[in-house]
Amino acid sequence: MAATHGEYRGYLRNAADMEAGQHRFHPVQSSETTYRPLLFGTLAVMGLLQVASSVAILLHLTGYLQEVDLSTAPRGPIEEVQTEPVLNALRDPKRKRCKTSKESLPSAHLPIQTKTKYPPKLEAVVVNWDGEQRYRNRMEYQDSKLLVGESGFYYVYTKICFRYYRLDGDSPTRPPVDVSNTQLIHYVYHESSKHKSTAKLMKTGSTMHWNLTTYNMYCAQQGRGVRLDQGDALYVEVSNAWMLDLEGEGTYFGAIKLGN
Incomplete structure (x- = not known):
């Protein structure tokens, strides 16, 4: 019976050791739980930065095109800009008339x-x-x-x-x-x-x-x-x-x- 009792105590000790061993793994699980929000947050920040850079490029290109249009357009009232080609065509006798006139x-x-x-x-x-x-x-x-x-x-x-x-x-x-x-x-x-x-x-x-x-x-x-x-x-x-x-x-x- 002594041997049997000793084995039973060993069995209990082994079970306690196992429980102690399981407690030793808890810090590892908590670290994974900490890393996941950090990873998701990093991806979200990168996505926002990519969207922001795309918008910035688009705004830059739009501003560039507007700048070209304004630089090439003649400086004057809107009415003069619209009618000037027509007036030039009427004043220039060397221009060929439209064939469908x-x-x-x-x-x-x-x-x-x-x-x-x-x-x-x-x-x-x-x-x-x-x-x-x-x-x-x-x-x-x-x-x-x-x-x-x-x-x-x-x-x-x-x-x-x-x-x-x-x-x-x-x-x-x-x-x-x-x-x-x-x-x-x-x-x-x-x-x-x-x-x-x-x-x-x-x-x-x-x-x-x-x-x-x-x-x-x-x-x-x-x-x-x-x-x-x-x-x-x-x-x-x-x-x-x-x-x-x-x-x-x-x-x-x-x-x-x-x-x-």
Whole structure:
């Protein structure tokens, strides 16, 4: 039993030693607990420093760009800085004009020819336009036709006015026709140089019931876009052409190029 009791005491002593040994490890665990916040704090500080340096670089670059813009801009009011390039372009006659300006676009505007006498009949005839008062830019006019000098997409327009009135003692100058049921129609035709054909582009008109003893007038206008080739021709036909209003403000014909 003595031996057994001694072994039991040894066992207890060993258990006590073990507990003592476990207490010796506590300082190591506490040191790890101290190092972790320090490590995290160091990483956080490094991250903040990196963000701060990035912001500082960005601010530096932004300030550098602003400094360059301010140094290269002319010193003066804002209005002068904005308008100076435009004024210089207008003052310099050697500068080339923009190719898309309105002055460079092929175009034409033709008022009616006032000296033409049309027969008193219903059939449609070709309208003659004024060769002296006309406006043309890179387009030709020949034999009552507007000739296309440059291929592209054009806007073609026309306005026709008819009028009829009969005053006292004016009967000898007016043809003896019935105007109580008058067809006033006008057409715009396109002659294609490529296909050697003629097509009707536009048509408009009306049947008018006029009175012989009063002033009568009717106007119609039309326009459309169409693709035209170099060498094509445009012309206008009207019925009852002897009733045409021979004033350029009311009866005219034209075209303008919009693009390629």
